[in-house]
Amino acid sequence: MSTSTSGTVEKFSYDNNIVRLFANATILWGAVGMLVGLLVALQMIFPVLNMNLEYTSFGRIRPLHTNAVIFAFVGNGIFAGVYYSLQRLLKTRMWSDLLSRINFWGWQLIIVSAAITLPLGYTTSKEYAELEWPIDIAIALIWVVFGWNLFATILKRRERHLYVAIWFYIATFVTVAVLHIVNSFELPVSMFKSYSWYAGVQDALVQWWYGHNAVAFFLTTPYLGLMYYFIPKAANRPVFSYRLSIIHFWALIFLYIWAGPHHLLYTALPDWAQSLGVVFSVMLIAPSWGGMINGLLTLRGAWDKVRDSVVLKFMVVAVTAYGMSTFEGPMLSLKSVNAIAHFTDWIIAHVHVGALGWNGFLTFGMLYYLFPKLYRTQIFSTKLANFHFWIGTLGILFYAIPLYWAGFTQSQMWNDFDSNGFLEYPNFLYTVTNILPMYAYRAIGGSLYYIGVIVMVYNLIMTARVGSFQKEEAAEAPALAKANPGLAPGEHWHRWIERRPVQMLVWALVMILIGGIIEMVPTFLVKSNVPTIATVKPYTPLELQGRDIYIKEGCNACHTQMVRPFRSETERYGEYSKAGEFVYDHPFLWGSKRTGPDLAREGSSKLRKPNSWHFEHMYDPRSVSDGSIMPAYPWLLEKELDTSTTAAKINAMITLGVPYEEGYAAIANRDLVKQANEIADEMRAQLEEEGFEVSADREIIALIAYLQRLGTDIEKTNETAEKQ
């Protein structure tokens, strides 16, 4: 092979400070995000921990937890690892210290604004994309800064070959940018409120295309890059098969992007899209396991090193967890398995094997590797690090196993019929209280894991204290000769691409776009995918406001609105959900977890409850549903509904194609007040007898209006059909 270097050796230094900043942020936000996770886990056992406060209630805090651990903990972990390894792999300093700093401080600012806005109830409701539009824009900008710095650094590199890890970073940057932008198309209504551009089924498809790929390209590809860097480094031996790593990369980015619909099996999504998602999800097992095997076999014949190195211990468990979740993922995509697991705690267990095992442990391993390097010392206490390893592993087991059990059990209970053909457990709540002990074990598992994290924080702080931080790490490498544009004889074309990061970027972009577009464009184009139902009408202004309260309180964290076409579900909830029912839903609110019963048909003749029931239930769920774990929402009875937004909201909906009459925005509040009065008057007498005060201008009235509307449109179809 031709040499690609010229003779002149250049001196430069690596920027360790940026790595330290990101590493510290990883630790800080990890500790915060996981603590919030522990809080939500406990809220599911002891609803009092919602503290009867809007800012701490489950629906608002759960997204805080997910956003914190994904974007703050893992996000900073990605940056720390990328900024460390990229410089070394390319034998160059980051292109711009300024961009590095903007990336860092911008990202922290985004995290802080998320930590403020989510508890305040500013949310789009779309999972892992809850942040409202101004923050979305900030994320896009900072992400571009990161990419800019990344590519500029690649361009000025002193090492011609792009090590496989760098490809994973590139794919991460490109895909996350595309995903974020496409999924964040939303129409601002006010400073902190927007409506998704897409509606119903299409919104769901875009969201889970995003949601799945957030897992793929935020939690997986960057970490695979880190794996391919840190495992060989920590073991001081080359990756088992470099060739396999290349195949792993291409196969993975190409397959991953198509798998999103497996989140929507048995929903109102068109069948062909569901099947596509299943096929690609199953295929994903091949590259995923290739990667896992590649990581583990890197240690072949060197397992004694694992015994001695806590870094490797963490990484081995991390890669094993990756293997487990990427085996389970395809299995969960099979329709028959999905029918059991979807909407249950099984999914939460699945996610946490990946999150605690793969992301968490790889991050910990990386931190235990980085700190001694950055501070030019040994880890403060290997004993404590080993303790962290063991208690963390135990924590994962205690977390996951009970939840698998809970998910499976609850699913069986939902589906059980007695010998007369009735639901064995018609009372949904019974299936919840039954698994509460499992929730308790899960919280114990989480606590164990968290103890490990605290021990790590102490250990790393002490390591930093003992050592002395090396801000600039001197290095030298020969400058690159001008790239040879052709191929040397015997070289193959892949090498050629490796030397061209920009082309690489374009190709990677093209490849990921195919997947996304093939799945989404037809749904937009082919009208027949969304059969319209004549009786489905836009929400009344009051219902629309109520829906926004539902979004604000994060009710969709516990309630689905998607009745699947199973007998057990149609018995329990009524007609299965049709795509045409959601055409005015900006955003869709199908949910992903059924901690409470499905609400898609809450207002239907089968499930309908008196207005006063909802009133009391929202005020104190346990007063009407003994043993419920739903949070209480007393503030809804006190807070006045903000009707100043009604006109803007109606206008926004009109822009999005919802058929309100021209000029309706101006008079919408008249209808709103009328409907609110009707609801208040209807239940006033009874509630006042019980000591409540009922006024029509409170948020609770709007929420009740919305709940009573759910599932009623389609009944009108049936009635008219019967009359004929």
Place this chain on the structure above:
Amino acid sequence: MGVLIILILVSLAVALAFLFAFIWSVKSGQYEDDYTPSVRMLFDDEQDKSTNTDNQS
């Protein structure tokens, strides 16, 4: 909007061609000598500076 779709279809065709080229290359053993980078990455930091030159493979 129409333009967008045309653009999409074009990129689609190109990308598919690329994909097939890729599969073909894998099958025909294009990557067999992809080894050196995996070793080289081990030698890039905290080494004695004088040994830090095994850049040419």
